[in-house]
Amino acid sequence: MNGMHYLDARGPEGIRIYAIGDIHGHLDLLTTMHARIANEIARDLPADWRIIHLGDLVDRGPDSKGVIDFLIAATAHDNRNIVLTGNHDVGFLDFLAFPDPEGLFAHNGGAETARSYGVELSFSDRDSLHDGHAALVRAVPQSHIRFLRSLPYSASFGDFFFCHAGIKPGIPLDWQDPNDLIWIRSEFLDYPGLHPKVVVHGHTPQAEPEVMANRVNIDTGVFYSGALTALVIDGADKRLISVEAPGFSGWR
Template identity: 65%
Template sequence: MAEPGIHFLDACGPDDIRLYAIGDVHGRLDLLVAMHQRIEAEIEQETPADWRVIHLGDYVDRGPDSKRVIDFLIEARERDPRHLMLAGNHDIGFLDFLRTPDPEGLFMRYGGVQTALSYGVSLTADASWFGKVETVRRGHAALVKAVPPDHVDFLRSLPFSVTFGDFFFCHAGIRPGVALERQNQQDLIWIRDVFHDHTGLFPKIVVHGHTPVPEAEVMANRVNVDTLAWQSGMLSALVVDGPDKRILTMTIKEA
């Protein structure tokens, strides 16, 4: 028998734990720092019994400060393990590139050049195929040396999902009809249409990013907080405090 679903309006967080789920950062350290400052101020002022800050993945690529974003997240997790970080497809793509320098892979095609620059490595090349392949080969060797071991360890440590109360958190979404505990990792960081088009309720509200929307999207069965921070200058988060839910946004236009 299928597990009954839950509607967003009826969903509750766990007792005595306030949740903050932050969308895709993509190298925008300024927005991430500002969001953390806002959250810390709320926690200090409102003193919830406990809290978790859940980052939904895609920390690297496209924006200017991927290296410092990872530094910031490592420090935050070491300072307080209630800061949780999940894997996004770009984070796994970065690891994939460090293992195998594919000139046509996700990293090179979608913002990895900016990530490499944040580590002081250039991956730009002339338009010829041979020029690109040679640049990627040399750049890969330099990037492997430039990326600190603790950054690689951090990326490898990222889980693909976490659950609190009536909420299931992941980067991209889930495959309808598959139990939450049996979801495929590739779906959790890549899925789009079959998940977005599903109108039925899920066993828990799925909180995700991955697919940019102009403003946070609250549906009956899911919440999307990817507001294209690297380009829009707006980073969004879902806040859950018992039965209360709200969207928190931080806006900074890139200079």
């Protein structure tokens, strides 16, 4: 069967890759993960490196604003920090443009995102929603909007393809629909064949990372579990690392 198997996949020569799963407003775990990665890089001195964030920066967790501030600063400091977009990031932008009370943002942690900007949102009636939306639009810096709008949907290094949700099987990687890259589930997750590259993704939370022949899912449900997970790729070597919130009573 044509395609790339996880066991055979290699990262690009001389570049260590760290791919971090869904963050969902957990600035504390993101900074802890970055500190761990920085310590590894200082210890091992790889020739080069990349840190890839697989999207869903916002919603559900307590500090989406802080996560965006941190990643804006990180990417400005060193462009080897790469941030991809997720469906929640797009949903945040959609809500800012039009306050849909039945949209993704309204029903999946958007109130927590607004609270991180100092805004209390109520979806109980049209007037409350209108007022809260107007306050949120005023509170969100234009730099955050520009940053979220600029995020790519995918990245590719060596034998690995990185995106938020997955790919549509059978479609060349360069031809993937952006909507699939941030939303797809069963058609991708249940596909038994190999892809042109091993797909590293998040989007579908699991109690433990999923390492399959054709894909690696590193979304460990940080907002349930208190655990943020990353895949490390260094040539032929692959390993998983995680950081956990102390005392967190989650599903792990």
